[in-house]
Amino acid sequence: MAASTIVLLGTAFLPILGVEFPWVTIHWTTGVVLSVLVIVHIVRSIFFKPWRAMLIGARDMNDALAVLRFNLRLTPREPPMPGKYTLAQKGIHATFALVVLTAVVTGCLMLAKIDTPFWQRNPYFLSEPSWGVIYLLHGFAALSLITLVMLHVYFSLRPEKRHYLRSMFTGTLSADEFGKNHDPQRWRAGDER
Amino acid sequence: MEILRYGRDVYGRETLEGASWDLIPVFAVIGALIIVAHLLYRWLLAPAGR
Numbered sequence: 001m002a003a004s005t006i007v008l009l010g011t012a013f014l015p016i017l018g019v020e021f022p023w024v025t026i027h028w029t030t031g032v033v034l035s036v037l038v039i040v041h042i043v044r045s046i047f048f049k050p051w052r053a054m055l056i057g058a059r060d061m062n063d064a065l066a067v068l069r070f071n072l073r074l075t076p077r078e079p080p081m082p083g084k085y086t087l088a089q090k091g092i093h094a095t096f097a098l099v100v101l102t103a104v105v106t107g108c109l110m111l112a113k114i115d116t117p118f119w120q121r122n123p124y125f126l127s128e129p130s131w132g133v134i135y136l137l138h139g140f141a142a143l144s145l146i147t148l149v150m151l152h153v154y155f156s157l158r159p160e161k162r163h164y165l166r167s168m169f170t171g172t173l174s175a176d177e178f179g180k181n182h183d184p185q186r187w188r189a190g191d192e193r
Numbered sequence: 194m195e196i197l198r199y200g201r202d203v204y205g206r207e208t209l210e211g212a213s214w215d216l217i218p219v220f221a222v223i224g225a226l227i228i229v230a231h232l233l234y235r236w237l238l239a240p241a242g243r
Contacts, residue, residue: 132209139212150224
């Protein structure tokens, strides 16, 4: 998903910034790949992973207040360890989900406006004002991804988050990293399927 | 700076075409500002520990 998002951003914005190349075919085929990956991710998360771990609840808000109080030096007490994900991680996931789903749904509708080996274009599939709204949503989703990708890359590369970057590729944390960063009462990692 | 792009349809009526691409640097600068603010906070103000 990350690689396809980078390709989609490159094929969307490089031509606007003056880098000319035949971008349409690369863009729509990569968009279809991303759409399939999003569907696979949703199915895998719901049926094969503990998806509730990604939901934002009252306890996350209490944790966030404790982190804020500690960072503003209002209390010397360190905030509680999170479960599987922190509020920041859940927040950026929810934001990515909203933005990427907006881009995917509007992008799939926009496929009606191009000829492909599978169908002929039909620009009258929606009215002109409706297409304007679709393009507007797609554009703002793409623009938001510039900021989100920058922040995602930055926080992934932070020294204190390096173990999360590695775990994105390996799917594992060491026992030491787990103990230092997570509450084993709130994330029973051994119970996960 | 424009926020929206407008064009004309075949009847000459003004139609919405999407978000303005003038906003590309705006979204990049917002990302850069958040990163710089976090770097400065971690460097100058963040308490020791987590």
